Amino acid sequence: MSVLVIAEHEHGQLKPETAKVVNAAVAIGGDVEVLVAGHNVADVANSAALIAGVNKVRVADSAAFEHQLAENTADLIVELASSYSHILASASTTGKNTLPRVSALLDKSQVSEIVGVVDADTFKRPIYAGNAIATVKSNESQKVITVRASAFDAQVEQGACEVENLSLSMDNALSAFVSVEQTESERPELNAAPVVISGGRGMQNGENFALLNGIADKLGAAIGASRAAVDAGFVPNDMQVGQTGKIVAPDLYIAVGISGAIQHLAGMKDSKVIVAINKDPDAPIFQVADYGLVADLFDVLPELEAAL
Amino acid sequence: MKVLVPIKRVIDYNVKARVKPDNSDVDLTNVKMAMNPFCEIAVEEAIRLKEAGTASEVIAVSIGDKACQEQLRTALALGADRAIHIETDAKLESLHVAKLLAKLVEQEQPELVILGKQSIDSDNNQTGQMLAALTKRSQGTFASKVVIEAGKAQVTREVDGGLQTVSLTLPAIVTTDLRLNEPRYASLPNIMKAKRKPLDVIAADSLGVDLAPRIELVKVEEPAKREAGVIVESVEELVTKLKTEAKVIS
Ligand SMILES: Cc1cc2nc3c(=O)[nH]c(=O)nc-3n(C[C@H](O)[C@H](O)[C@H](O)COP(=O)(O)OP(=O)(O)OC[C@H]3O[C@@H](n4cnc5c(N)ncnc54)[C@H](O)[C@@H]3O)c2cc1C
Numbered sequence: 001m002s003v004l005v006i007a008e009h010e011h012g013q014l015k016p017e018t019a020k021v022v023n024a025a026v027a028i029g030g031d032v033e034v035l036v037a038g039h040n041v042a043d044v045a046n047s048a049a050l051i052a053g054v055n056k057v058r059v060a061d062s063a064a065f066e067h068q069l070a071e072n073t074a075d076l077i078v079e080l081a082s083s084y085s086h087i088l089a090s091a092s093t094t095g096k097n098t099l100p101r102v103s104a105l106l107d108k109s110q111v112s113e114i115v116g117v118v119d120a121d122t123f124k125r126p127i128y129a130g131n132a133i134a135t136v137k138s139n140e141s142q143k144v145i146t147v148r149a150s151a152f153d154a155q156v157e158q159g160a161c162e163v164e165n166l167s168l169s170m171d172n173a174l175s176a177f178v179s180v181e182q183t184e185s186e187r188p189e190l191n192a193a194p195v196v197i198s199g200g201r202g203m204q205n206g207e208n209f210a211l212l213n214g215i216a217d218k219l220g221a222a223i224g225a226s227r228a229a230v231d232a233g234f235v236p237n238d239m240q241v242g243q244t245g246k247i248v249a250p251d252l253y254i255a256v257g258i259s260g261a262i263q264h265l266a267g268m269k270d271s272k273v274i275v276a277i278n279k280d281p282d283a284p285i286f287q288v289a290d291y292g293l294v295a296d297l298f299d300v301l302p303e304l305e306a307a308l
Numbered sequence: 309m310k311v312l313v314p315i316k317r318v319i320d321y322n323v324k325a326r327v328k329p330d331n332s333d334v335d336l337t338n339v340k341m342a343m344n345p346f347c348e349i350a351v352e353e354a355i356r357l358k359e360a361g362t363a364s365e366v367i368a369v370s371i372g373d374k375a376c377q378e379q380l381r382t383a384l385a386l387g388a389d390r391a392i393h394i395e396t397d398a399k400l401e402s403l404h405v406a407k408l409l410a411k412l413v414e415q416e417q418p419e420l421v422i423l424g425k426q427s428i429d430s431d432n433n434q435t436g437q438m439l440a441a442l443t444k445r446s447q448g449t450f451a452s453k454v455v456i457e458a459g460k461a462q463v464t465r466e467v468d469g470g471l472q473t474v475s476l477t478l479p480a481i482v483t484t485d486l487r488l489n490e491p492r493y494a495s496l497p498n499i500m501k502a503k504r505k506p507l508d509v510i511a512a513d514s515l516g517v518d519l520a521p522r523i524e525l526v527k528v529e530e531p532a533k534r535e536a537g538v539i540v541e542s543v544e545e546l547v548t549k550l551k552t553e554a555k556v557i558s
Contacts, residue, residue: 010469069474070437071446093467097449100402100437109403109522112432122526127431128325132334135526174446174480178462178473191468195556219557227486237452237466237487244346244426244486246468252556262324263428269534273554275546281539290537290554293546303543308557 001030001120006077006089006098007048007057012040014047016192017090017149024147025088026053026155027117033058035080037073039066049160056162062169067177068094074101075170081106081142086120091146091247092191103144110144111136115151129243129266149191150249150270183236190241193222195252196268198241199234200226202257202278202297206234211298212256214305224248224268226258242267257297260285277301309456309478311354311363312418314409315347315383317376318429325429331527334429343379346424348386349484352491353422353454355387362456365389367416371408373397377507384502385494391505396512398519402430406438411515413443418479420461425450425483436483446476450485 003025008015018034025032033056034048045059058080064072077098081087087102089095091113103110115133116124122137123145190196197212197219209223216223224241225234241248243266253271258264260276260283268274269288276289279296286292293300319325320340328335343351357363368383370376371394380391394408413421426433440447448454448463452471455462461476466485476482494502512519540546550557 067472067474070440070449074441093450093465096433097437097447100434101441101447103434104403104406104438104441107403109401110432110434110438111523112434126531127528128319128334128429129431130531131325132327133529133531135529137524137526138522139524140522172446174477175448176475178475180469180473181471183470231487236470237485238468238470243428243431252550252554263321269531273550273556274534274537275550286537286539288534288537290534291546291549292537292539293543294539300543304547307543307547 001085002083003028003030003032003086003088004080004084005032005034006095007034007036007044008090008092008094009036009038009041009044012043014044016154017092018048019051019154020149020152021088021090021147022051022053022155023152024114024117025086028086028120030085031055035060035077037065037076038068039063045163046160049163050157052155052158054161056164058164058166060166060168064169064171069175069177070098070101071172071175072170073098074105075172076168077102078105079168079170084142086143086145088145088147090149095146099144099146106142106144108140108142108144109138111138112146113148114145115148129262130269131262148247150247183238187216188220188222190222190224190239190246190248193220194250195219195221196224196248196250197221197254197256198224198226198258199229199256200258201228201232203229203234209235211301215301215308218305218308226264255285256301258285259283260288309363309420310365310367310416310418311357312367312369312413312416312421313350313354313383313388314369314421314423315351315379316344316424316427317341317370317372317379318344318427321345321428327528327530331529333525333528341375343382344424344427346426346484348491349486349488350422350424351383351386351388352489353484356489357456358387367392367418369394369409369412371396371400371405371512380507381502382494384505385499386492389505391507393507393509394512394515395509396519398512399521400519401521401523402432402434403438404517404519405435406442407517408512408515409439410442411517413439420478420480420482422482422484425485436481440481445479445481447481448474448476449483451482452485452487454482454488
């Protein structure tokens with residue numbers, strides 16, 4: 001058995017999800033290799049070589065992989081696939097974009113967003129917005145899998161393993177990168193932060209999200225949002241937590257002015273400790289909260305900032 | 309330009325799914341069903357392309373048992389021109405669905421296929437990407453904006469770090485994200501009119517796709533329950549509890 005893990009990276013940096021996906025790979029067993037596909041990604045490869053359990057890092061460094069277009073990356077992975085029994089990627093927007101394409105090209109059924117490894121063929125995954133956990137056994141000879149990184153611990157570090165440079169480049173004539181609008185933030189990323197504070201429709205507008213800043217600064221928190229807050233244009237789309245946004249599981253999650261719809265809960269209910277601030281005592285968010293504060297957020301947010 | 313919109317019948321998004329007592333699956337008996345919300349967005353986008361004069365025909369397709377004709381009628385009421393029901397009682401995986409759709413794409417030759425990015429039951433997020441691979445087309449997933457111009461689809465995608473825009477040569481595959489549009493409701497006259505629009509039925513078995521399962525459902529369980537929490541009376545009490553009881557802040 002050998003497992004290929006597709007490295008998750010951005011701006012020439014390896015993302016912390018990769019060490020968590022490697023954890024899932026180690027649980028499956030066998031040799032673990034990491035593929036870094038990108039442009040100017042030497043640092044990414046060197047960081048990946050330090051993840052405990054990785055036997056080899058393979059690097060495809062080419063302008064064709066710069067924007068991680070699914071068409072190009074999928075062809076690359078397919079080219080390398082025959083050596084592996086399992087191909088894993090984070091269930092990030094990059095992994096979700098690319099792996100099903102790989103899976104279909106290999107004529108394999110994919111297992112999406114696993115949260116547990118039972119054995120090399122059998123996995124646990126949430127379905128119906130996390131209201132049920134399915135155990136599925138794949139009878140495919142080769143398994144293509146995306147991994148919910150928040151459900152796995154990060155691997156510790158090791159002495160660097162071998163890094164192999166592949167002289168492979170795949171380009172396609174059908175799709176081209178046009179532009180990117182990155183949300184700039186000094187704060188930790190939602191998926192990686194130990195504390196997340198999220199605002200919902202109750203925040204009323206984008207300016208009021210500033211009320212969360214001081215608290216986030218003091219707690220080293222990332223700031224998230226409900227779909228309603230994103231739809232209303234208060235904050236950008238990449239802040240959405242939920243079934244169809246980002247899945248987080250921090251030590252502390254603070255939901256402010258969020259009602260607690262099934263779809264929002266799906267993205268945060270595995271947090272260690274949940275705090276809810278809502279003026280409606282019947283809001284469903286209180287059913288999952290460890291600590292609930294029934295109050296007007298505009299009164300208590302300044303108090304909370306001062307008390308920390 | 310012909311636009312194909314595959315749609316799925318799923319549990320209504322307001323309903324919380326329950327697990328069967330024997331842990332064999334989720335219990336869908338007498339549960340309210342509806343069109344998958346991301347598919348509604350796909351139908352809406354196709355109809356807007358038609359209203360703008362960009363699309364000439366909108367075809368809705370659904371794969372499943374007889375009941376999914378209800379959702380096809382909804383798509384027709386919303387403005388699709390005709391519907392195709394690929395009928396099967398088999399439990400399908402995304403790969404099977406993509407293969408059946410690829411056969412239909414071969415027959416119908418749509419220049420654009422718009423699908424929902426995921427269905428809210430299986431939460432797989434696979435079918436559009438697989439269809440793109442099987443039809444050797446480019447893909448614009450998680451779209452929040454689609455502009456068709458000069459043989460290309462310019463697709464703005466919701467990605468983890470913000471928004472990415474790609475340019476796809478048509479024919480192409482697009483999957484929808486939440487903010488692509490706000491779907492309309494069907495009006496009563498249009499619901500009546502939809503009853504007379506064409507709905508063709510094709511037997512899935514006739515399309516020459518191997519639908520044998522490749523993934524077994526071993527069991528389905530309730531997620532771990534969270535322990536009941538407490539209501540605190542003040543910010544001060546909250547902060548004290550977070551420090552001394554939960555020990556998540558210092
Ligand atoms: C296909 C689909 C996918 C979805 N995906 C997601 C997803 O990924 N993430 C997500 O979050 N949602 C998602 N949703 C939407 C979800 O169903 C809810 O509509 C959404 O989560 C509601 O957001 P909210 O809690 O901010 O707003 P509301 O439900 O309107 O709740 C606002 C809350 O704020 C409280 N409030 C108002 N003013 C104050 C105040 N001054 N002080 C204190 N409290 C106040 C109110 O009591 C209320 O409980 C999805 C829906 C669909 C159909």
